[in-house]
Amino acid sequence: MANKEIPYKIYLEESEMPRQWYNVRADMKNKPAPLLNPATLQPMTFEELRPVFCDELVKQELNDTDAYIDIPEEIRKFYKMYRPSPLVRAYCLEEKLQTPAKIYYKFEGNNTSGSHKLNSAIAQAYYAKQQGLKGVTTETGAGQWGTALSMACSYFGLDCQVYMVKVSYEQKPFRREVMRTYGAKVTPSPSEFTEVGRKILMEHPGTSGSLGCAISEAVEAATKQEGYRYVLGSVLSQVLLHQTIIGLETKTALDKYDIVPDIIIGCAGGGSNLGGLISPFVGEVLRGEKDYKFIAVEPASCPSLTRGKYVYDFCDTGKVCPLAKMYTLGSGFIPSANHAGGLRYHGMSSILSQLYDDGYIEARSVEQTAVFEAAEQFARVEGILPAPESSHAIRVAIDEAMKCKETGEEKTIVFGLTGTGYFDMVAYEKFHNGEMKDYIPTDADLQAGFDGIPRFPGNNI
Amino acid sequence: MANKEIPYKIYLEESEMPRQWYNVRADMKNKPAPLLNPATLQPMTFEELRPVFCDELVKQELNDTDAYIDIPEEIRKFYKMYRPSPLVRAYCLEEKLQTPAKIYYKFEGNNTSGSHKLNSAIAQAYYAKQQGLKGVTTETGAGQWGTALSMACSYFGLDCQVYMVKVSYEQKPFRREVMRTYGAKVTPSPSEFTEVGRKILMEHPGTSGSLGCAISEAVEAATKQEGYRYVLGSVLSQVLLHQTIIGLETKTALDKYDIVPDIIIGCAGGGSNLGGLISPFVGEVLRGEKDYKFIAVEPASCPSLTRGKYVYDFCDTGKVCPLAKMYTLGSGFIPSANHAGGLRYHGMSSILSQLYDDGYIEARSVEQTAVFEAAEQFARVEGILPAPESSHAIRVAIDEAMKCKETGEEKTIVFGLTGTGYFDMVAYEKFHNGEMKDYIPTDADLQAGFDGIPRFPGNNI
Incomplete structure (x- = not known):
């Protein structure tokens, strides 16, 4: 051999394709430090996170004990496409x-x-659909994540709202157009649509935006709309x-x-x-x-x-x-x-x-x-x-x-x-x-x- | 089964990849009509075509009898890349x-x-290299063929000169940039570099070019430079x-x-x-x-x-x-x-x-x-x-x-x-x-x- x-x-x-994802935290002796609530400085609980993220994704976020997590059949089906x-x-x-x-x-x-972003986009869209949500919000910088999420949402018939860092929105009109092909709504960030966006625009009128700022807007948009959650393409x-x-x-x-x-x-x-x-x-x-x-x-x-x-x-x-x-x-x-x-x-x-x-x-x-x-x-x-x-x-x-x-x-x-x-x-x-x-x-x-x-x-x- | x-x-x-190309002309009862010399209206001969195309490619162009033609090992190697x-x-x-x-x-x-254009680009570049040529010329419209040829020439270390229809050159700067990544020289057509280009520019000063015009320029450029031949991405x-x-x-x-x-x-x-x-x-x-x-x-x-x-x-x-x-x-x-x-x-x-x-x-x-x-x-x-x-x-x-x-x-x-x-x-x-x-x-x-x-x-x- x-x-x-x-x-x-x-x-x-x-x-031969995997049927389960692998959760490395289960094998880590020193677990990653938990997310903290900035007000209480206590670890974020399931109840605190679920207004922002889909329930099943919150469970995955907090799960540092199960080494293997089943990939749902619907996601495996989509995986087989690419x-x-x-x-x-x-x-x-x-x-x-x-x-x-x-x-x-x-x-x-x-x-x-x-890019690889589609691997998580389809999973997050699936759990949002499964929970009966109307749609999701997110931010995108260069546009790969936004494109991936647009594709995933289009597949499951979910509304997709993307806050795109303004400088990218202007410099990468083609990325924007791909997202539109998949039916996503793309908004340059910072925007007038969110409180945090308006605040940033007031403080920095000429700003061309940043990823951190687009995240804030997308999170606000998710929590203020009935039936929406926020999704993120990395870090978590x-x-x-x-x-x-x-x-x-x-x-x-x-x-x-x-x-x-x-x-x-x-x-x-x-x-x-x-x-x-x-x-x-x-x-x-x-x-x-x-x-x-x-x-x-x-x-x-x-x-x-x-x-x-x-x-x-x-x-x-x-x-x-x-x-x-x-x-x-x-x-x-x-x-x-x-x-x-x-x-x-x-x-x-x-x-x-x-x-x-x-x-x-x-x-x-x-x-x-x-x-x-x-x-x-x-x-x-x-x-x-x-x-x-x-x-x-x-x-x-x-x-x-x-x-x-x-x-x-x-x-x-x-x-x-x-x-x-x-x-x-x-x-x-x-x-x-x-x-x-x-x-x-x-x-x-x-x-x-x-x-x-x-x-x-x-x-x- | x-x-x-x-x-x-x-x-x-x-x-399981094919080791031979299939030449459908061998099985056609009514063969495709031969290329004619516009001056004599007689079928183009090997000798008439070889100043324009590589020798081996002329043979393939004129061959309507052999049903299978071996794919050279070097080309198969490149095919395996994609x-x-x-x-x-x-x-x-x-x-x-x-x-x-x-x-x-x-x-x-x-x-x-x-696109599929790379399948022929690599073959044409291979035969040019094999013949000891310095480089090849071609035209491109939307840019897929030009990109494919640039990739193929870069692989074999051949000079690649692309005449790109002027309107595409201006509207598709990114295509041009991909070709440059592969080291190709890209010229908007019609250009001042060829007789036919200058003639067309004189007759139609504001023209944004056409495929037919870019072909003429590329053919002229090939025949006027020592060690160059013309290659084409379709039709032939x-x-x-x-x-x-x-x-x-x-x-x-x-x-x-x-x-x-x-x-x-x-x-x-x-x-x-x-x-x-x-x-x-x-x-x-x-x-x-x-x-x-x-x-x-x-x-x-x-x-x-x-x-x-x-x-x-x-x-x-x-x-x-x-x-x-x-x-x-x-x-x-x-x-x-x-x-x-x-x-x-x-x-x-x-x-x-x-x-x-x-x-x-x-x-x-x-x-x-x-x-x-x-x-x-x-x-x-x-x-x-x-x-x-x-x-x-x-x-x-x-x-x-x-x-x-x-x-x-x-x-x-x-x-x-x-x-x-x-x-x-x-x-x-x-x-x-x-x-x-x-x-x-x-x-x-x-x-x-x-x-x-x-x-x-x-x-x-």
Whole structure:
């Protein structure tokens, strides 16, 4: 079996697709810190969370004991429309790099949302439908999550209201149009439709919006409309749970060919892709069965793991959400305007934050010109135009493969290729024209992100 | 076997991928008419064609006797990067339509060119490389072919010069940027770089260009540079040959599950997708082994099969190319400016023209608002945002499935989903805003396309 020829693309059979998501919290000795009610500083209860999230999703959010959670049949049916996603052996990239390393990537871009986001969007839409809701609200930055949710809601006949960061709304009209194709209502944020939006507009009249601000508006819109709930595309533990479909498929595909990875790499914004990819492998490490090296890759311009603090912080600008303990740059942090890709959230999934704090995960930050160099190199030999976010993982995968070339080690590298860059051509154009700049925040820039955050118990900022 | 459960997506194993292309001309009793030299009106010879096309491709163009042609190993290697493409059972669409029909589509959009065009691009680039050429020239309209060729040339280290119809160059900067990612040089056409371009610019100073004009420029550029040849993305018999990979994979996948199609549908512009999809099935009909219904779908605004004439015509505006006998609207025909999608070429592959004339293929023309309605309906249930071109086939597939609903027939419908619509959001936006109009050319409009075409022997126009 070990000598079985590895095809370019490993596709699982439908019958091999996972029937359960894996909840890594069940195997963590140090559980992620609970969400806190900012008024009482006590852990959020089911009753406190259910006005915002669907009941079943609240249960998943609070569940840190069940290792496996069944994937409902309706969701599995939808998954079959675009999954299993291929695990690709990057033969052409290996040849180009002349490395003895074996490189694999799990490609999540073969669906119209253009990314892995659809894996959780369909789950969240399903539970909303099951609860008899009319619709859901959400925010979107670059637009991948908004597109994914639009697709999922359209499938289940749910109303979908998307608050899109104003600068993206204006610069990415095509993303907006894809969402409209799926029947979503897209509103530029901040807007006049919410109290928090009006307040932000009054305080910062010319603002082009931010993710934290759009979250506040979407949450308010959900709680003020009968039959609506709020849904989120990353950070939350429920989202990481749904995204484990990525890692579970990857593991099944690797096992099928007796491939044992040495290094597993993913880009990290809010953490949903990385968490989904590595969870099943982290579980093996936590249970003492295996050992792998995990690398989280983040932009140097938004370095929450490598330069943030592990404290309780607000998840949104308007401070309407619960507090989460996470590696954070402070909820007031906004990455430099010349940062091109996504991965611009100030915080990080509480699961990944705890695993990182416990030393299970490494983190690296990379600058964007180096990221686009890797993206272009990859596109030219592997035939896929990668999203800027995904290209962070490509950068480090290539770096690790080049180390193998120096040392002669035949390491097996697996990375997550989360999506495609079709809607990111403005950034590619800047790169081609030599107009892309790197920017590393100063310590003072980072400190500014924490201004206005109260000193919660245990926080040291 | 007949009761075997059909998965949502049928993927072939690498070992099941075709090793030979199928040359349907070998099985045609009435061969397609040969290309003629416009000066002598004699069939073009190998020696006359080789200054324009690579030697091996000229051989393929002229070969109407060998039924199977080996796919070189290097091309098969590249195919493995993005093929086999899935044959998808449209379970969700069937359910939505409540039809007893069984609908399948062969999806060619899962590669960065966004379409089937890559299947021939990589073959043409390979033969150019093999011949020791420096590079190739071509034209592109909507940009799918240009993107595909850029990818192929980048893989083999060939220079790639693309003449892009000026209106597309300006309206689709993102397509241009994808080509630049792959290192192609993209020039808006008509340009000052060629004699024919300068002539057209002098005669029509404000022109926004046309495909026929860009072809003329690309051919001139190829013949005037040492070590260059011209390549084309459709119409030619060599292109249809390479595209038979689509139909051969489709047939293998169907056979694997004992599925026998009743109707096979494809959109038709120059004919490469339709020809590639149906060739192996047409072969069975020609050999008297089977019977299928084939439907070519074309835009009502560019109806070469349904309203054109079967005559010898120029392939390009500048009249630098050989004459081809084909269903044509006249080389002077340019579709109305409000026509949104591709499929705007004035002529049709000589292979398909002959098959159509012999009654093996039906043709239908559809209006673009009906096409976009089908596109949106499909996107919402099948999760893929289709290209406008491909949506012509979707329209007729849905129409046929609805007929089955009326009659209760459980027909099996297979259609070609050639690509994705990520770069066509301007058209989708028009559709969403109710600004899309239909346009059917008058008989006088059509007659105008033939003005200036000499009366070649046998032509009756």
